[in-house]
Amino acid sequence: MANQYCVGVDLGGTNIKAGLLDADAKVLSKLSLPTEIEAGRERVIQNIIGSAERAIAEAGVKREQVVGIGIGSPGPLSHRQGLIINPGNLTCLQNLPLRDIVTQKTGIKSTVENDANAAAWGEFWAGAGKDVQDLVMFTLGTGVGGGIIVDGKMLRGYFENGAELGHIIVRHGGRACSCGQLGCVEAYSSAHNLARYAEDLIAAGRPSSLKSLMDKGQMLMAEHIVDAAKAGDALAAHVWDEACSCLAATIVIMQHVTNPQRVVLAGGMIAAGNFLLEPIRNHFKKLTWHLLDDFPDIQFATLGNDAGLIGAAGCAWEAHRLNDW
Amino acid sequence: MANQYCVGVDLGGTNIKAGLLDADAKVLSKLSLPTEIEAGRERVIQNIIGSAERAIAEAGVKREQVVGIGIGSPGPLSHRQGLIINPGNLTCLQNLPLRDIVTQKTGIKSTVENDANAAAWGEFWAGAGKDVQDLVMFTLGTGVGGGIIVDGKMLRGYFENGAELGHIIVRHGGRACSCGQLGCVEAYSSAHNLARYAEDLIAAGRPSSLKSLMDKGQMLMAEHIVDAAKAGDALAAHVWDEACSCLAATIVIMQHVTNPQRVVLAGGMIAAGNFLLEPIRNHFKKLTWHLLDDFPDIQFATLGNDAGLIGAAGCAWEAHRLNDW
Numbered sequence: 302m303a304n305q306y307c308v309g310v311d312l313g314g315t316n317i318k319a320g321l322l323d324a325d326a327k328v329l330s331k332l333s334l335p336t337e338i339e340a341g342r343e344r345v346i347q348n349i350i351g352s353a354e355r356a357i358a359e360a361g362v363k364r365e366q367v368v369g370i371g372i373g374s375p376g377p378l379s380h381r382q383g384l385i386i387n388p389g390n391l392t393c394l395q396n397l398p399l400r401d402i403v404t405q406k407t408g409i410k411s412t413v414e415n416d417a418n419a420a421a422w423g424e425f426w427a428g429a430g431k432d433v434q435d436l437v438m439f440t441l442g443t444g445v446g447g448g449i450i451v452d453g454k455m456l457r458g459y460f461e462n463g464a465e466l467g468h469i470i471v472r473h474g475g476r477a478c479s480c481g482q483l484g485c486v487e488a489y490s491s492a493h494n495l496a497r498y499a500e501d502l503i504a505a506g507r508p509s510s511l512k513s514l515m516d517k518g519q520m521l522m523a524e525h526i527v528d529a530a531k532a533g534d535a536l537a538a539h540v541w542d543e544a545c546s547c548l549a550a551t552i553v554i555m556q557h558v559t560n561p562q563r564v565v566l567a568g569g570m571i572a573a574g575n576f577l578l579e580p581i582r583n584h585f586k587k588l589t590w591h592l593l594d595d596f597p598d599i600q601f602a603t604l605g606n607d608a609g610l611i612g613a614a615g616c617a618w619e620a621h622r623l624n625d626w
Numbered sequence: 627m628a629n630q631y632c633v634g635v636d637l638g639g640t641n642i643k644a645g646l647l648d649a650d651a652k653v654l655s656k657l658s659l660p661t662e663i664e665a666g667r668e669r670v671i672q673n674i675i676g677s678a679e680r681a682i683a684e685a686g687v688k689r690e691q692v693v694g695i696g697i698g699s700p701g702p703l704s705h706r707q708g709l710i711i712n713p714g715n716l717t718c719l720q721n722l723p724l725r726d727i728v729t730q731k732t733g734i735k736s737t738v739e740n741d742a743n744a745a746a747w748g749e750f751w752a753g754a755g756k757d758v759q760d761l762v763m764f765t766l767g768t769g770v771g772g773g774i775i776v777d778g779k780m781l782r783g784y785f786e787n788g789a790e791l792g793h794i795i796v797r798h799g800g801r802a803c804s805c806g807q808l809g810c811v812e813a814y815s816s817a818h819n820l821a822r823y824a825e826d827l828i829a830a831g832r833p834s835s836l837k838s839l840m841d842k843g844q845m846l847m848a849e850h851i852v853d854a855a856k857a858g859d860a861l862a863a864h865v866w867d868e869a870c871s872c873l874a875a876t877i878v879i880m881q882h883v884t885n886p887q888r889v890v891l892a893g894g895m896i897a898a899g900n901f902l903l904e905p906i907r908n909h910f911k912k913l914t915w916h917l918l919d920d921f922p923d924i925q926f927a928t929l930g931n932d933a934g935l936i937g938a939a940g941c942a943w944e945a946h947r948l949n950d951w
Binding site for chain 1: 797
C-alpha cells in the first residue's frame, strides 16, 4: 500500500470537505468548498467530484496511485447499494446512486457511508479508538449520532439504519423527539434539545437566570446552559445533569448490547470538557450493574472536525482491503 | 460435509442434554442425563464428556466422522479462552477450562458458548431465523436472556458479555434488578419478576383476585398473572401489559442499535402465545419512530427446548467452518 492513496469526502449541507490520505491516515491534502445546495442536484454532484479531484491534484500524486474514494453523507443511505436515500438537509440528492456516478465520472472505485458511521470509523482507524477493535461512538451536536465498530467491523444492520443511538429510549413516556418517539436520548442530550428542555421548564414557570435571555427573544443555546450551570443556576444544572444522565444510561445499554471496550464522545458538545465527561462517568458508575466489571472506558474523540473526512477515506481503505465496493 | 457430524451439549443446572447433528441440523441422536452438581466438579465434567460420547454412540456413526463438540453453558464464560468463569447455578465449575479438557479427553475439537448465545445461534441456524442473517433473540424465562446475530455472525463483544439484553434499562429509576441496576427489562418482563411485581403491588394494597393465593402462602407464578389477566383482573392485566411494554421498548432499542431483520422470542413465557405476542407488537408500533420503516418482524422461536442443544452443535459447525476453535 506504499504510494497508494484514498480520497475522503465529507458531504455536509453547507460545505464539502475533501482530502487525500495514505494507508496510515496521513493527510496529504485537505480542502473545503461550498456544497451549493441551492444550485441543485447536478451542481452538488459536480462539487463532490470536483472536491475529490482537487484533493488529488493538490496532493500532487499520480491518479493511478489513488485506489478509492470514500464519501460520508447524511443518511438515510444504503452503503450496500451506494445510494443516497433521503438526507434531511440535502433533499436535492434524494435517491441518488452516488457511488456509481462518482466511480463512473472519476474512474476510481467509490463507496458511500452514513456520516456518523464514517466519523466513528475515523476515530477507530486513526483517532481515540485506534488501539481497540470494539467501540461505540456518540456524536453530540445538534442531534445525537452514533457509530458502532464490532470486532473491527462497521455494524450497519439489516436495514442499514443501525447505530441510530440518538433514538435509544431512556425516559419512558418522556420528551417528544422529532423522530416521533418519546424519551429518546436525543430529546435530552443533544445541544439543540437540552436548550429546548430548559426553555420549556422556564416557560412553565421554573425560575432561572436564563429567563432574561428568553425575555429578550433570544433562543437558548447549549453554551448558555453550560455557563449558567457553572454559575450556579439550579435549572441549568438540572438540565445539564439530565443530559449527562441520559447519555450515561445509553452507555449502560450499549455496554449490555455490543459490550465495547471503549466509548468515544465526539461533536461540538465535547467542547464542555470535563464539565461533560465527569458527570457522564459518574452517572454511568451509578447506573451500571454490579455483576461484572465489563465497563467501557469513556473518552473524547481526538480528530475534531476532520473525523468525517478521515473516516470517509478510511472507509475507502477498508473497501479496498476487502475488495468490497 | 457429507458424513460429518457435530455434537451439541446443553449444560444446565439439573440436566445435560446432548445430541449428534449433521451439517443440515438434522438430529441423529438425543439424550438427557442428570448434571449431578452435588457430586462435584469432576463428576460434572465426566457427565459432560459422557453425554457427548453417548450421543455419538447412539447415533451409530464412526468417531472419525465427528468434527466437533459444541457446549452451551451458563455464563459468564469466555468463548475465546474456552473458559467457564462463574456460572450462577454451577459454582463447582468456576474457572474451568472446559474446552481444552473436553478436546483433550475426547480427541475431538471443542468449543464453548454462553447458553443464551447458543440458543440464538440454534434459531438462526435451524429455527425461526434460518432465512435471515440479522436477528435478535430474547429468551423469556426465569430471567431475560439474549443473543444477537449480525450479518450471520455471533455478536459477543470485547468483554464477551454482549447481548445481555435482560439488563437493558427501560424504566429510569424503576424496579431493582438482581444485577444491581434499576429498571432493567428483566425486572419487569421475566416470568419470575413479573410475578414479584404483582406481589409487591398487592402487598402495597392494590386489589386483585390474586390476593387469595398470596394469603394462602402461595408464591405467585407468571401463569397466575396470565390467567388472572385473561379473567379480567385489572392488576394482573397491568403487570402483564407492563411486561409486554418493557419488552417492546427493548425491541425498539435493538431496532436502533443492531437493526435486525427479525426478533425471535423464546423461553417458557412464549407458551402464552398471542396473549404475549400481540401486546408486544402493539406496544412496539406505539413506541417506535415514524422516520423510517425499518421494523423487525417479531416472531416466536420454533426449536423449543432443543434450541440450546441444536445451537451448541451449530456453534461447533461454525467453528469447523471457520476453523476457529
